Amino acid sequence: FTFNIAGDFRDTPATGYNLVSDNPDFIIMTGDYGIKTNNATEWTNRTMAMIKNSGIPVYGALGNNDNGEDYLNTGFFMNKNWSYSFTKGNIAFVVANTEDENVAETNALLARAQNDSNVKSIIVLMHESIWHPVRTSVSSDTTIDFHNTFKKYSKVKMVIAGHTHVYARMVPVDGILYIMNGVGGQNPSKGSTEPSTFSKINGALHCSVTVDGSITCSNISNGSGVVVDKFTIKANGSLPTDGTPVRHRGHD
Numbered sequence: 001f002t003f004n005i006a007g008d009f010r011d012t013p014a015t016g017y018n019l020v021s022d023n024p025d026f027i028i029m030t031g032d033y034g035i036k037t038n039n040a041t042e043w044t045n046r047t048m049a050m051i052k053n054s055g056i057p058v059y060g061a062l063g064n065n066d067n068g069e070d071y072l073n074t075g076f077f078m079n080k081n082w083s084y085s086f087t088k089g090n091i092a093f094v095v096a097n098t099e100d101e102n103v104a105e106t107n108a109l110l111a112r113a114q115n116d117s118n119v120k121s122i123i124v125l126m127h128e129s130i131w132h133p134v135r136t137s138v139s140s141d142t143t144i145d146f147h148n149t150f151k152k153y154s155k156v157k158m159v160i161a162g163h164t165h166v167y168a169r170m171v172p173v174d175g176i177l178y179i180m181n182g183v184g185g186q187n188p189s190k191g192s193t194e195p196s197t198f199s200k201i202n203g204a205l206h207c208s209v210t211v212d213g214s215i216t217c218s219n220i221s222n223g224s225g226v227v228v229d230k231f232t233i234k235a236n237g238s239l240p241t242d243g244t245p246v247r248h249r250g251h252d
Contacts, residue, residue, distance in 0.1 A: 031063025
């Protein structure tokens with residue numbers, strides 16, 4: 001199956017067109033939706049009309065600039081709250097709410113997925129990131145308790161967040177691949193693609209999962225469709241070893 005992911009949209013229809021371009025099985029959004037529009041109904045019906053009209057299921061995470069109830073009430077998202085999980089094939093997706101930082105609730109969702117014999121890997125989605133790459137200033141991040149919870153579960157292979165408006169595939173931390181994917185609308189759709197693991201070009205992640213459970217994702221830019229970065233988590237769970245170095249969390 002296939003799925004596409006983007007976050008931090010503002011009012012950028014180009015990212016919506018990017019997300020539906022290859023007709024994925026579902027779409028995941030990691031928060032901060034129509035910040036300028038500031039109207040959930042207008043953003044889902046107009047700015048993201050191409051997604052709504054496609055009929056592709058959409059799952060969301062809550063951003064710090066979002067009125068959660070307003071967005072849930074539009075019916076645009078499959079989820080009925082902002083801390084939940086769902087399973088596709090042999091992959092469990094766990095969505096954490098970084099606004100209320102209810103780590104215990106996320107822990108319960110992870111434990112259920114970990115104990116499910118049909119689940120091979122767990123992907124976590126959230127808005128605010130635990131880790132930041134070097135070359136970025138840290139405006140805010142979420143509690144380290146999330147990471148300490150994730151690393152208890154061997155099936156957690158990848159965590160995808162946004163909030164900071166860059167794309168960064170970071171060097172794995174404690175056996176978990178962290179992706180910062182906040183390039184849905186804040187930045188121009190042009191810029192340097194070197195190194196490939198760090199970019200400020202607007203775009204979206206396009207991911208595919210094979211029957212054996214390997215996961216391949218490509219960071220594809222808006223408009224030009226340039227593949228900025230591509231990586232694979234192998235069926236045996238091995239992660240890419242390269243990536244952008246991680247900033248030290250000096251306040252912990």
